[in-house]
Amino acid sequence: MNKKCSHCQTRYKIEPSFFFGAMYVSYGLGVMLSVLVFLIAHFILGVSLFGSFLLIATTLFTLYPILARTGRNIWINLFLSFKTKYSKTHLNCNA
Structure with missing residues (x-):
């Protein structure tokens, strides 16, 4: 991962x-995906049940x-806003 946005x-x-914090968000996403699978x-x-377990493990x-x-991405977007500071040319910033 890059150190700074270009x-x-x-x-x-x-x-x-x-x-x-990002790890906790990722954990929540993984739990939601596991329940859905x-x-x-x-x-x-x-x-x-065993087949479901194997399918969940493979999916994760x-x-x-x-x-x-x-x-x-979810965690960083809770704290930083990119739309208000920069012009329309910088809206493609993928932080």
Whole structure:
């Protein structure tokens, strides 16, 4: 992950414990995804409990990079606003 945004020069690592908050958001997203996979696999598709567990583990393992990045993006957007400080050319900033 880059240290600063190429458009607005915002540091991505705001404080040493910043990623702890992002970890909690990522954990919440993982729990929601696990519940959704379990409900679909067990109740709609009729997969056994062990099969549902394996499907949840496979899904979380596969989607972990996406969950981690999404958690960081959600966490940083709770504290920083990019739309009010910069012009329309900088709205493509992906912090």
